[in-house]
Amino acid sequence: MLTPSSVSSINPPVKRQEVVLTTNELVEKIQACSQDQFTGQLDLSIEYSRDQKWSLYFYLGDLIGCTGGVHPIRRWFRQLSHHCPQLPVYIATPESKQPRCWDYDSLATLVRQGEVTLRQMAEIVTGNVMEILFDIIQREEQLHHRSGVQLSYRPIPINSIEANVVSIRVYPLCLEAMQDWEAWQQAGLAKYSPNLAPKISNAEELRWQTSPAVYRNLTTLIDGNQTLRDLAVKLKQNPLPLAQSLMPYVQKGLIGLEEVKDFPSYSVKPATATTSFFAPSGNSASPERSQSTEVTVAYIDDSRLDSQTMSHILNQAGYQFLNIQDPVKALPLLLEHKPSLIFLDLVMPIANGYEICAQIRRISAFKDTPVIILTSNDGIVDRVRAKIVGSSGFLAKPINSEKVLATLQRYLPTSTTAQSQRWNTP
Known part of the structure; x- marks a missing residue:
């Protein structure tokens, strides 16, 4: 949740409510919070509309946070990935004792620790607000004012908010969101959400x-x-x-x-820019998970979004996850961590999956390590070429839990004798 806990923990009384019937009136109401130096929570909702509830948090008329709408975690991940690429991202299970860092306070902690600059934090807050304002405007326009936006003003005591919070002027953001919507509409995209x-x-x-x-x-x-x-x-x-x-x-x-689902909850852990581990909590491990908690699975892919999908699947299955986003550094990291299985994306800059697979097979330590190539180009030529360079198997994208787990069961069975099985598509 991108708002300070000192604010979100308060449940102030609703001061007044009204229904806004047009987009211009809606923007005017948001801007009025700035002009009136409003300190508090502005809740917006559209009646009979799923996932169309938002909250904007103000401090003396400036925005200090926002929540709600579709894909709040996915939205957070986008902004974090865009503005703080130096931070590897890992998923924390509900039982994990690692701090959840997809909220405002955890981000502020990273600022104090020097892992994130204050400017980066302000850019993340701004990016979240811009997406939310665009979504509010688009949804209101799509409804053609058949169902207005309901506003609830909840004043918050000024002394309950930390003085060092990041604050953003709302007026320029409203103007920019309106301009973005007009450009989106003029391009003939009015009925398509950028969340699709x-x-x-x-x-x-x-x-x-x-x-x-x-x-x-x-x-x-x-x-x-x-x-x-x-x-x-x-x-x-x-x-x-x-x-x-x-x-x-x-x-x-x-x-x-x-439409797609939102991401699960994320955490950010200061570490190297190329690797991060996804360690499960030992308290909730099922018998199936306990068999694999000491097994490390590597995933070589420059895509952070594909990496998060794979990490979630492996985390839930109880595997330790090694994420390598820079293919140039793949071999040293593989030698350091010695994974039991390697997932390898085919299309990457500088070196493709075929080249990396061939390099892996030249190392005696990985002679028998399963190497599974992932790609969207699931053709016979790709399969033959992958087999030539020593790939153990071939997995077609998009990544999903069923295919990944089937691959793990095939190439990492409990019986070591079954590891000799090769080149069978999961």
Whole structure:
């Protein structure tokens, strides 16, 4: 939750409520909080609309935090990944005693520790607010004012808020959010939320209607698990041009835009920029999990979003997770940690999965270590080439729990004699 606990722990009385019928009136009400130097919580909700509740927190008219809407954790992860790429991210289970760092106070702690700058924290708060303001405006416009936004003002005592909180001026953000919405609308995207995830609907037709390079880029990029906003951060661009580039394929029915679930809770742990471990809590380990708590599984992929998906799956299964995002540093880290199985993404900068797999097989310590190549290009040529460089198996993206766990059961069985099985697709 991106707001100070000193604020969120208070449950102030509702001062007044009203219904805003237009987007302009809504923006005016938000700006009025700034002009009136409001200190408190402004709750916004749309009647009969799932996941359409937001809260903006003010301190003397400036924004100090925000919560709510769809994908609050995914939104947080995007901003953290974009503004603080130096921080490896790991998932904390509910039983874990590690501090949860996807909230305001944990981020402030990292600022005090020197892991995050105050400017980075302000950028994260601003990014969250901008996405929320855009979503509020879009949702209100989509409803065509059939169901207005209900506002609840909850004043909070000034002395209950720490004086050193990050504060953001709301007026410029409102103007920027309105401009972003107008540009999104003028591009013909009004009915599409940037929280939707593109997914290939007809791969064969897409291959036929595009060049090999375009098809390869699309199948590598789009896996149905990443939203337009997620992909924009990954590609270091604005969601608008990305959405515009995909619309011709969406209109032809080759690519669909679907709703996806939010991420589980995250934590941030200061460590090296290339590795992070996902250690399960020993208190809640089931018999199945206890068999694998000493087993390390590596995942080599430059994508932080794919890494978080894999980490969640392995964490829940009780494996220790080694994430390597820089393929150049893969071999030294593999030699240091000696994983029992290696998942390897095929498409990466500088060195691809084939090259890394061949390098791994030249090291005697990994002669019998299962190496599973992951890719969106699930073709016979890729499979043959992967087998030539010594891959043990082939896993098609998108990553999901069922496929990953089936692979682990096949290549990391309890009986060592079964480890001789090779080249069988899970």
